[in-house]
Amino acid sequence: MQLGVGEVVRIFGLTSDKGRELNGREATVLTVGDRCHVELAGGDAVSVRNCNLVRAGEYDSDDGWNVGRVAKRQRTEPGSASSSGSSSTALAASSAAPSPAGVSEEGAVWLVLSSYSFPEGCACVANAPIAAAFRSLEKFEVSVQCDDDASEERHFNSEALLYSRAAAVAAGVPFPLSQWMPLGKSGFAYQILSSGSCEALAKFESGRPPTGSDNALRLKNEAGRSMGSAPEKRQLGKVFGLGAKTAIDLVEAAVSVFTAAGCPPLLRLGSLLASLRHFDELQEPVSEAEALEMRRHADFMGGSRTRGRAGHDVDLLLWHATEPNSWGEGEEACVLLPLLRELLLPAGGATGPGLLPKEEARLQLVRRPHAEKQRRDADGARAYLPRRKAAAARDRGSDILHGDWHDKAYGIWRNTAGRHRRIDIVVVAFPDELPYARLTWTGSRTLNRLLRHRAIQLGLHLTANGLTAHPPAGRGRQETTVVLDARPGRERVEVALVGHAPVPDCTSEEEVLRVLAGGTDAFAGIYDPLMRNA
DNA sequence: CGGCGTACG
DNA sequence: CGTA
């Protein structure tokens, strides 16, 4: 970052005793260079390395644009699938349906990820109730079965996965589904469009077990869990700190503890009670003004970007344009901890705006040893990126490949109006990992799963930190061919990656998505982070 | 018939 | 088990 004389900067990341007192202070640039002379507010001048300075109050050029637009972006509310009166027009077209025969579900997923996906606003209003119903069905399935994809006895929640994909399709197709495929009278889409709901949804909503595709009642799933009482389980599972499993156990045991005002002590007491106390507020949509207010408190970092969605939380994604955002062991060499120190309210029932301390609410920190981030392989590559055979070989499979090296905090924020909101803060580890971090934290969850599923099919491995080759577990040194560019009218670019080498030359989300689209622009519809509603 | 996203506290 |  080139600073200019006279610019106002902020000092950060100094580790000496003297330097620590300077961290966070503003100064004016007197001379520029590898080291800059800067003048502090009191008039003292000090010499600070360029990489320990950031322009005060500076954001990426699109920052304000982003937070403004994202806060306004449309979200179809799950559960609002109810009669939207648009049925007749949507159904009228069904007789003229072009044949979708041969459009497999995977083909449909591809459609979602290609040019049909997430056009401005939302694809096609006629499909909105269908998408909402599928999302709702997904949530009910998770509420009664959990989301298990791990460990024996529990089974993979295929129903929830398929419902989420189906919702993505319905949300992405820009014309009425009835035009795209014939709607069978007993099918989901037909029922939803004609009555506002469907049999499966109605059963879930009334707490009864649904009917399977074989027309048999799904009283219990393969893990023996009851499929009933879905609304109660779904509601309970929304508590920050309580998941589907615990919600199921509580409901099934007929423990009616969350009804009374007093919330009797159980399970994870302390901070869970705070989550419960703020339950209603934490379900409210967060306004753009509130998102902006929360963002202000993180502005000490250069290049901070806010994603305030009109949802139920605010995500702050911070990065530095040139430097790793945590560079050593101590708190002074960390971005997240000093920031939290600034934001945290004192324990003991302080009033005013800020982040609730862990005594009063759930506050989860995610941090890795920063010194590890700096370790480099002999060739200069980041040591934590999976690339050598050795790491995989000495572990049980090809499994243990990497970590998520972005520091994070999840908590509850009280704003100036006294309202409580969920807040997530993510600090990008290295500047070049920003596209992967933003891809991940922009979501949705389903989009992440679709993209990562695609990466697998291409022999790749996509995480919040990068995109690497992921050869099958066996003998090492296998090559993975990756198509970087296959756009018409351009020179085709392929690269052969050895072992777990990272995919090169991905400096933007667009380039990452192009690789995942086999070098094409098939995913152009989601290059813009605001278009990723699926 | 195995796999279904990936990671951390 | 919880979280993103």
Place this chain on the structure above:
DNA sequence: GCCG
């Protein structure tokens, strides 16, 4: 419950 669908795909490779």
